[in-house]
Amino acid sequence: MRGNAFEAKVKGDGGTELLRLLHERMGEGAEPPGQAPTPDLAAAGPEGRAARTALALREATEAGGWALLDHPMLALEVAGSPAYLEPDAVVVHPDGRWTVVEIKSFPMIDAAADPSKVGAAARQSAVYVLALERVAVLTKGASVDHSVLLVCPRDFSNLPTASVVDVRKQLAVTRRQLTRLSRIEDIADELPPGTTFDLDGQSGASLATAVEAVPAVYAPECLAACELAFHCRGRAREQGTVTALGRSLRGELGSLTTVEEVLAAARGESGDPADPTVAAVRRAAALRAEAGAPCH
Amino acid sequence: MSLIATLARLEAVESGRAQPLATVRHRHLSERPLVFVPLTTAGEAGAPLGALVGTDRNAPTLLVVPQPRDRDLRFTFLADLAEAVLPYLDAYAADIELTERSETDPETGKKTKVEVELCADAPQLIVPGRAGVDFVRLLGRSMRFRRTAEQDPDAPYPAPPRVPLLGRWFTHYAERARTPGAALLLAATDLLNRHWATGQSSLEDQHLGALLAWIDPPAGEPGAEAALRAELARGADGQLLCPPAGPATDPAFDNRLLAPAVERYDRARQALQAAEDGLAADDRLGQLTAAEREIRRLLAAQLMPTWSAVWRALDLLRELPEGDRAAARWTSDRWSFTGHRDRITAGEPPQPRRDDAVTAATKLLRRERAQAELEAGEALDDPLVMAGRRLSGEAFAGEVVEVTPAWSESKRPSPRPLLTLRTDDAPHLAEGAKVYRSLDGKPQKAEFVAYEPGGALVLRVLDKMGRAKDPAPGSVPEKGDRICWTLFEHEQRGAPKLPDPEATPWTHGGPPGAATAEQPDAPTPEDLL
Numbered sequence: 099m100r101g102n103a104f105e106a107k108v109k110g111d112g113g114t115e116l117l118r119l120l121h122e123r124m125g126e127g128a129e130p131p132g133q134a135p136t137p138d139l140a141a142a143g144p145e146g147r148a149a150r151t152a153l154a155l156r157e158a159t160e161a162g163g164w165a166l167l168d169h170p171m172l173a174l175e176v177a178g179s180p181a182y183l184e185p186d187a188v189v190v191h192p193d194g195r196w197t198v199v200e201i202k203s204f205p206m207i208d209a210a211a212d213p214s215k216v217g218a219a220a221r222q223s224a225v226y227v228l229a230l231e232r233v234a235v236l237t238k239g240a241s242v243d244h245s246v247l248l249v250c251p252r253d254f255s256n257l258p259t260a261s262v263v264d265v266r267k268q269l270a271v272t273r274r275q276l277t278r279l280s281r282i283e284d285i286a287d288e289l290p291p292g293t294t295f296d297l298d299g300q301s302g303a304s305l306a307t308a309v310e311a312v313p314a315v316y317a318p319e320c321l322a323a324c325e326l327a328f329h330c331r332g333r334a335r336e337q338g339t340v341t342a343l344g345r346s347l348r349g350e351l352g353s354l355t356t357v358e359e360v361l362a363a364a365r366g367e368s369g370d371p372a373d374p375t376v377a378a379v380r381r382a383a384a385l386r387a388e389a390g391a392p393c394h
Numbered sequence: 395m396s397l398i399a400t401l402a403r404l405e406a407v408e409s410g411r412a413q414p415l416a417t418v419r420h421r422h423l424s425e426r427p428l429v430f431v432p433l434t435t436a437g438e439a440g441a442p443l444g445a446l447v448g449t450d451r452n453a454p455t456l457l458v459v460p461q462p463r464d465r466d467l468r469f470t471f472l473a474d475l476a477e478a479v480l481p482y483l484d485a486y487a488a489d490i491e492l493t494e495r496s497e498t499d500p501e502t503g504k505k506t507k508v509e510v511e512l513c514a515d516a517p518q519l520i521v522p523g524r525a526g527v528d529f530v531r532l533l534g535r536s537m538r539f540r541r542t543a544e545q546d547p548d549a550p551y552p553a554p555p556r557v558p559l560l561g562r563w564f565t566h567y568a569e570r571a572r573t574p575g576a577a578l579l580l581a582a583t584d585l586l587n588r589h590w591a592t593g594q595s596s597l598e599d600q601h602l603g604a605l606l607a608w609i610d611p612p613a614g615e616p617g618a619e620a621a622l623r624a625e626l627a628r629g630a631d632g633q634l635l636c637p638p639a640g641p642a643t644d645p646a647f648d649n650r651l652l653a654p655a656v657e658r659y660d661r662a663r664q665a666l667q668a669a670e671d672g673l674a675a676d677d678r679l680g681q682l683t684a685a686e687r688e689i690r691r692l693l694a695a696q697l698m699p700t701w702s703a704v705w706r707a708l709d710l711l712r713e714l715p716e717g718d719r720a721a722a723r724w725t726s727d728r729w730s731f732t733g734h735r736d737r738i739t740a741g742e743p744p745q746p747r748r749d750d751a752v753t754a755a756t757k758l759l760r761r762e763r764a765q766a767e768l769e770a771g772e773a774l775d776d777p778l779v780m781a782g783r784r785l786s787g788e789a790f791a792g793e794v795v796e797v798t799p800a801w802s803e804s805k806r807p808s809p810r811p812l813l814t815l816r817t818d819d820a821p822h823l824a825e826g827a828k829v830y831r832s833l834d835g836k837p838q839k840a841e842f843v844a845y846e847p848g849g850a851l852v853l854r855v856l857d858k859m860g861r862a863k864d865p866a867p868g869s870v871p872e873k874g875d876r877i878c879w880t881l882f883e884h885e886q887r888g889a890p891k892l893p894d895p896e897a898t899p900w901t902h903g904g905p906p907g908a909a910t911a912e913q914p915d916a917p918t919p920e921d922l923l
């Protein structure tokens with residue numbers, strides 16, 4: 099795939115090209131890196147690699163020069179359990195700043211890339227920044243950049259170009275989401291004893307039952323992000339949940355949460371007319387009918 | 395989404411069929427649109443793989459790049475695309491009518507009428523979805539700075555003759571597509587979504603097959619089931635029955651069918667190059683042709699369902715009568731087409747990579763204006779759209795229960811009749827607020843005077859009643875008339891004037907340099923486009 103080939107190209111030759119781009123965009127007067135050390139991060143298991151990464155970061159920061167960490171391993175606590183993350187690269191500046199580098203294969207045409215893809219890259223990088231900060235607080239003289247370097251192919255070529263992406267907003271969002279997550283143990287406590295999601299050793303039906311046992315809050319955005327989306331969508335539709343049609347419907351329809359409830363309220367069959375949402379859907383239904391839309 | 399549209403979605407869920415969001419068609423459709431269904435190569439962001447293009451639903455032209463990494467093959471594709479598209483555009487460019495336009499004389503500042511050409515109709519490009527619009531923009535960008543051998547004899551990889559011109563047109567069409575309500579380049583999914591609400595989310599509505607399944611499900615089948623089939627169902631060969639509408643392809647297609655076919659093609663090509671005598675070469679040429687034919691067959695099978703779906707979408711849309719103001723907006727599209735035609739004939743260089751400050755600001759203002767005009771126009775053309783504006787308090791419909799003649803207090807009194815209206819709507823009216831109704835297609839203005847104790851409201855009519863002391867016949871509503879008034883204006887007034895490009899302040903980049911042609915992109919060994 100071109101994506102991997104592109105990353106290899108960007109990092110080739112000891113990362114000189116990558117460091118040159120980074121220095122050009124976020125060097126802030128420091129000496130150009132030229133060749134920089136690329137510490138060996140190999141270790142056994144993710145825990146070992148994360149420890150090795152933390153050590154390499156500390157050493158590079160103490161050394162006070164440039165360093166390029168290729169595929170470092172970072173740990174972040176998510177819902178009470180450690181998750182291991184592997185950014186494309188982290189660069190240590192001579193002043194002790196650490197910058198996350200994200201290498202993507204979508205093109206930057208005339209210095210602008212597809213905003214939705216840049217947004218996704220920014221959200222992803224924000225998680226790395228967050229994980230790096232856990233290491234930085236334990237490292238003297240270190241700080242983590244709240245901007246990341248996004249490296250993409252330039253125009254229609256396979257040559258790299260870069261732009262600096264400010265991820266402060268994504269950081270705030272991610273921080274908030276992480277604190278709001280229910281702890282995995284709490285979710286597990288709710289499940290019937292013996293529930294397992296092991297793919298081997300149980301029938302499809304019992305696996306389905308196991309999955310059903312976990313509460314899910316499906317929204318259409320799941321379709322692009324989660325392999326269970328069609329399953330959860332089917333369930334949400336069966337239950338007639340309005341948010342299966344879009345998250346925004348929850349705000350719009352307030353206390354009316356199912357398709358049936360909303361339509362019954364709209365037809366005047368149920369619902370308290372004093373409830374502003376009920377009044378609004380009735381009014382909307384009346385206007386719609388008056389305008390010639392077929393009613394049932 | 396307005397609550398009315400939300401209700402329509404919920405009703406679609408219940409009934410298993412999409413529900414109308416409009417009673418008229420809000421976009422002009424050409425009698426003879428050009429449909430363009432492109433595909434790109436997985437992992438080679440933007441490299442074209444193939445396309446169906448044409449104006450005859452029964453005879454699309456199939457264009458294929460058998461090896462997308464090969465620059466020559468891509469150039470052949472682009473050259474063929476230019477041959478498929480440009481004659482279609484040229485035919486419209488040649489058919490003109492003369493009309494008058496007022497222009498300001500730069501010396502005297504006086505407005506004068508000048509006779510100008512306006513193309514009698516404009517070519518219309520339809521792609522399956524929004525990603526198709528983006529791909530037209532990308533193709534436009536990649537082609538418009540290229541140099542042909544004639545323009546630059548030293549160009550290392552000269553582009554085929556008409557390719558840069560196609561790039562300029564694609565760029566123009568993609569740029570025009572950013573203007574709200576414009577119809578030169580349209581996505582079938584956008585068209586359908588404007589006119590119907592399905593029982594799924596707007597994200598799922600981007601899938602042309604699923605969208606059509608809700609709007610026009612096979613007899614007796616609920617929309618949700620038909621849509622699910624369009625999304626997921628695979629044949630015995632593991633391939634999707636309804637392939638994605640592109641430009642991205644399905645990975646199962648890429649890996650299982652396309653990749654082996656391209657590999658066979660590559661091998662056949664190498665074998666041909668290695669052939670030592672004429673006889674062997676003939677034989678291997680035959681193998682190469684067969685390998686290419688197989689790729690064409692595979693791509694045609696991926697593209698045909700989408701091709702048919704786009705035409706089916708157009709059929710469904712044609713069943714709706716076109717809105718009056720949609721037809722009027724099409725005139726702006728004709729101007730846009732004519733203007734670009736003139737820039738090309740005048741020998742202007744291709745559109746720059748980035749707009750200068752004045753051009754960018756002008757475009758933004760025009761788009762904001764177009765947005766306001768579109769919102770007003772759709773509401774005035776369509777009671778179902780107006781219902782949404784009434785619900786939000788931006789319009790109201792009511793019955794005239796009393797008309798009280800009154801006049802302005804001036805030396806030559808003009809009619810200023812008072813109307814008392816009863817309405818169930820709840821408009822957000824402040825005292826003195828202006829409201830408008832459509833009188834023979836022109837807006838008539840009134841102002842809000844007060845609410846009466848019983849809840850009726852009083853308006854004072856302000857214009858369109860003629861010059862005489864008494865209002866012209868038919869210009870004042872009568873008792874019993876039911877009229878819809880809007881709080882928004884029906885037409886946009888002249889846009890605020892921006893400085894001439896020469897007077898751009900330095901804070902905005904200063905006056906642009908001479909309009910010179912930009913340099914082409916330097917070719918590299920691994921280009922995608």
Ligand code: SF4
Pocket residue numbers: 314315316317320321324325326327328330331
């Ligand atoms: S689709 Fe995935 S993310 Fe969405 S609710 Fe289901 S399990 Fe959760």
